[in-house]
Amino acid sequence: MQEQCSLITCEDPTALNAWYVVAAVCELPIGLERPARLLDAPLTLRRERGGTVQAWLGSSAEGLSLPCRQKFGYAWTSLGVPAQDIFDIPQYDEPHRRNMNAASVGVNVSGPRAIENFLDLAHFAFVHTNYLGVEPHTEIKPYQVNISEGGEEILATQCRAYQPVAALSAKQGYEVEYVYRVPHPYCALLYKAVATDPTRQDVIGLLLQPITEDRVVAHMLLSLLDDTNSDAALRGYQQLIFSQDKPILENQLPKRLPLNLRTEVSARADASSSTYRRWLNDHRVRYGTIPP
Amino acid sequence: MSGERPVQFPNRWFPVARIEEVVARHIVQAQVLGQEIAIWRDDTGFANAWENRCPHRGVRLSIGLNTGHELRCQYHGWRYSSRSGQCSFIPAQPDRKPANAIRATTYGCTEQYGFVWVNLSNTQPTAPLPSLVGDSFTTLRSTHVDAPLSRVKAFLERRRASVTDGGPPDLVEIDVPMRDPAENGTMRTTLLMQPMSDTQTVIHGIVAKALVGNDRLALLRSHDAYLTRLRDEIENLARRDDTHGR
Numbered sequence: 001m002q003e004q005c006s007l008i009t010c011e012d013p014t015a016l017n018a019w020y021v022v023a024a025v026c027e028l029p030i031g032l033e034r035p036a037r038l039l040d041a042p043l044t045l046r047r048e049r050g051g052t053v054q055a056w057l058g059s060s061a062e063g064l065s066l067p068c069r070q071k072f073g074y075a076w077t078s079l080g081v082p083a084q085d086i087f088d089i090p091q092y093d094e095p096h097r098r099n100m101n102a103a104s105v106g107v108n109v110s111g112p113r114a115i116e117n118f119l120d121l122a123h124f125a126f127v128h129t130n131y132l133g134v135e136p137h138t139e140i141k142p143y144q145v146n147i148s149e150g151g152e153e154i155l156a157t158q159c160r161a162y163q164p165v166a167a168l169s170a171k172q173g174y175e176v177e178y179v180y181r182v183p184h185p186y187c188a189l190l191y192k193a194v195a196t197d198p199t200r201q202d203v204i205g206l207l208l209q210p211i212t213e214d215r216v217v218a219h220m221l222l223s224l225l226d227d228t229n230s231d232a233a234l235r236g237y238q239q240l241i242f243s244q245d246k247p248i249l250e251n252q253l254p255k256r257l258p259l260n261l262r263t264e265v266s267a268r269a270d271a272s273s274s275t276y277r278r279w280l281n282d283h284r285v286r287y288g289t290i291p292p
Numbered sequence: 293m294s295g296e297r298p299v300q301f302p303n304r305w306f307p308v309a310r311i312e313e314v315v316a317r318h319i320v321q322a323q324v325l326g327q328e329i330a331i332w333r334d335d336t337g338f339a340n341a342w343e344n345r346c347p348h349r350g351v352r353l354s355i356g357l358n359t360g361h362e363l364r365c366q367y368h369g370w371r372y373s374s375r376s377g378q379c380s381f382i383p384a385q386p387d388r389k390p391a392n393a394i395r396a397t398t399y400g401c402t403e404q405y406g407f408v409w410v411n412l413s414n415t416q417p418t419a420p421l422p423s424l425v426g427d428s429f430t431t432l433r434s435t436h437v438d439a440p441l442s443r444v445k446a447f448l449e450r451r452r453a454s455v456t457d458g459g460p461p462d463l464v465e466i467d468v469p470m471r472d473p474a475e476n477g478t479m480r481t482t483l484l485m486q487p488m489s490d491t492q493t494v495i496h497g498i499v500a501k502a503l504v505g506n507d508r509l510a511l512l513r514s515h516d517a518y519l520t521r522l523r524d525e526i527e528n529l530a531r532r533d534d535t536h537g538r
Contacts, residue, residue, distance in 0.1 A: 116349075122384040126369045138369065138383035248367050251352040253328070253345050265347045265394050269384035273349075 007058055008079055010039040015287035017080035018184060021207040021219045024101035025053060025075050033060055037211045039079055039287065047075075072221055073101060074207065084152075087183035091191070091203050092223050100231055102220040102238035104209075109249040110288035111186045111208045111216045112257035112280060117245055118188045118206045119180050119272040121161050127244050130164050134173075137162035140269035147279060154182035154279055156272045167202060168237045169226045170195035182276060185285045186210060194225045202226075204238070213288045214255035218242070260292035301325060301412035303419050305400075307484045307496045309408045310431060314339055319363070321354040323488045324410060328352070329399065331408055334374035335360035341401035341410045342377055346370060347394060363396070372396045405498055406431030407484070424482055425500035430508060432481070432497035435519040439530040441487040444495065447526045448483070481515065495519060 010016055022036050028047035036043040036055075044056045044063060053075040056063035069076045071086050092099060107114060117123070122140050124133025143159040159178040166176045179191040179201075186208040191201040205221035220238055258264060259281045266274050280289055308322040309331055320331040321344060328344035330353040344352050346365040353372075357364040362371040362380060369383040370390075377396035382388070400411030400418050405425065411418050437444055448464045464483040479499055486494040497519070503511055 120368075122368045125383065126367065135369075135383070136386075139386055140384040247355070248351060251355050251366075252350045253352065254350065264349060267348070267382050267384055 007041050008039070009041070010079070010287055012285065012287040013080070014185065014283050014285050015039060015210070017078065017082055018186070019069065019076045019078050019082050019086045020186065020209050021074040022055065022077050022209055023053075023075045024104060024219065025051075025070055025073055027101065027104070028053065028075065036209075038077070039210055040212055041079060043077070045075065072205070072207075072223075073099060074219060074221070087153075087187070089189065089203060089205070089223065091201065096225065096227070098222065098224045098226055098231070098234060100222050100235065102222045102235045103242065104217055104219045105239075105242060105246065106211075107216050107218050107246055107249055108214070108255070109216065109252060110214045110256045111210045112276075112285070112288050113252050113255065114208060114216055114218060114249055115182065115186065115188050115206065116257065116273050116276060117249055118190070119156065119182070119276060120270075121159055121178070121272075122267075122269040123248070124161055124163070127248055128241060131241065131244075132163050132166070133161060134164050142268065143271065145271045145275045147275065151279075151282065152183065154180075154272070154275055156180040156275075159272075166192065167195050167224070167226070168229050168233060169224075180272060182279070185280055185283060186216075197225060200225055210288060254290065256288055256290050258290045258292075260290070263290070301327070303411065303413040303415040305402070305409040305411050305419065305421050306486050307405075307407040308341070308410045308486060310434060310496075311403055311406050311408060314408055317358045317360060319354045319356065319358050321352070322410070323492075324412060325487055326489045327412060328354075329410060330354045330363070331401070331410075332358045332363060334358075336374075338374060339401050339403055339408055340374055340377075341399040341408070342372075343397035343399070345397075347379075347396060353396065405429060407496060407498075424484075425498060428500065428502040430499050430501060430503045430511060432499065432515045433512060433519070434486075434494055434496045435523050436488075437493045437495060437523045437526055438491065439493060439526050440490055441485055441493045443530050443533075444485065444493045444526055447522075447529065479511065479514075495522075 020038055022038060023045055028034060030047050030049055034045045036045050041057060044060045047053045053068055055066040055068045055077040057066055066077045069086060072092060076086055125135050125138045141160055143156055145156045147154055157179050160175055163176045164173040176192050181189040189203060189205045191203055194200045194202050202225060203223040207219040207221055209217040222234060222238060224234060259277050261274055261277060306324045308324055309320050314320050314331055314333050316333055322329045322331055330342050330344040333339050344354050346353055348370055349367055351365055351367040353363055356366045361374050364371050370379055371381040373380050377398040379390040379394035382390050402409050404421055466481050466483055482498050484496040488494055497515055
């Protein structure tokens with residue numbers, strides 16, 4: 001036991017006691033062990049024939065067995081004692097949804113920088129040119145950002161952006177309304193009106209597996225309403241979008257997110273980002289951040 | 293805010309690039325004393341040296357766009373004016389003039405002896421540029437060495453060159469053997485040191501003679517071969533010392 005505990009070097013209790021995605025279940029080989037990393041610690045994962053997934057700190061022979069859950073098609077684990085359950089996504093269980101992991105991509109950046117990029121509207125015209133934005137449609141109209149009463153979640157609503165290709169199912173450009181949710185320091189969700197049915201919402205999740213303080217694996221959850229495109233095409237579109245963000249993320253200095261709001265200049269459109277930084281500090285998140 | 297300089301840099305000039313590398317509408321990434329720098333020339337010919345980081349969300353400005361009079365950040369399209377570094381436009385709020393305080397961190401930058409020189413300190417007045425050669429000179433190839441400046445200087449000292457210390461910049465006068473013995477088999481060369489970080493150094497070189505055509509080519513080749521050998525020896529020595537725990 002003593003030996004396994006020395007494998008944990010992360011000293012941030014908030015980070016240690018959280019749940020994290022460590023793999024898409026269907027991508028784990030059955031009956032074989034696969035190494036993984038979480039918060040600088042080495043893990044071993046194994047998916048059994050019956051469908052259960054096990055996780056150990058260190059090796060399966062000598063390591064400490066870790067708590068393991070399956071949700072949204074992913075295997076989740078924790079190095080500590082999670083105080084809460086994994087958050088819910090009510091839409092996920094609706095009929096006719098196309099639920100899948102779009103990709104699990106290593107990114108050379110801290111988790112909080114990646115979450116902040118996911119919440120950002122103002123980069124669409126410059127990073128996702130002709131897909132999620134285009135000049136001169138660069139103005140970001142005011143939107144609402146609130147922290148839930150108990151402090152568990154951030155919710156950004158009335159976010160609007162003109163998008164040439166909002167989703168693969170979109171036939172033309174239009175102004176899309178987004179809602180963003182941050183239910184976990186390393187996970188964020190977005191809801192956007194479906195191109196073919198504005199009364200329903202596509203859901204995209206960014207679920208991060210922090211490898212080190214400045215390196216993550218980004219697991220991208222899709223829960224879409226689309227009855228024309230193949231799984232490969234839907235995954236491909238998300239992968240294309242993320243491939244445009246990755247070089248930006250990997251060129252941010254410093255890699256960890258500064259929580260002092262005066263360290264980096266902000267504009268009105270950065271309301272989500274500023275709230276997220278404050279919220280991380282309120283929750284004492286130190287892993288992947290620069291405290292004020 | 294963006295004007296804050298947490299590190300105190302010395303008031304001295306470092307060569308960071310050769311002039312012909314800093315071409316129109318391009319952005320060169322350089323580094324001195326661990327500080328990353330974005331160097332770019334505006335359409336009037338003025339060379340800017342800025343901290344390589346957008347004050348908004350920290351993205352390297354060197355992956356952005358040089359429009360000829362402004363630098364545009366790749367992430368959110370914020371634009372910064374040549375010379376002042378003042379933010380001139382924020383696309384997310386096109387009708388609002390950016391606050392005066394929003395500006396890229398600018399450094400002293402000048403061009404001489406075929407090099408772009410940078411002074412990171414905000415002390416006034418800035419130290420004078422060292423006087424190296426007259427109007428006739430040939431700028432040589434720059435060589436990157438995986439070793440700290442102290443090791444490079446110690447190594448060159450053993451080669452019995454005259455090493456100037458304390459007086460900035462770190463200069464080394466050395467007689468480089470010439471394959472084509474136009475000058476008694478050697479040529480007096482001034483080596484200029486650019487300490488990139490605690491582990492990396494760039495050696496720039498210059499000779500006090502303007503050469504053209506085949507003579508210039510022969511000189512460049514000799515210098516190139518000499519510096520490549522020098523680099524290998526310094527790096528081998530550094531590796532060996534590291535293995536022995538020194």
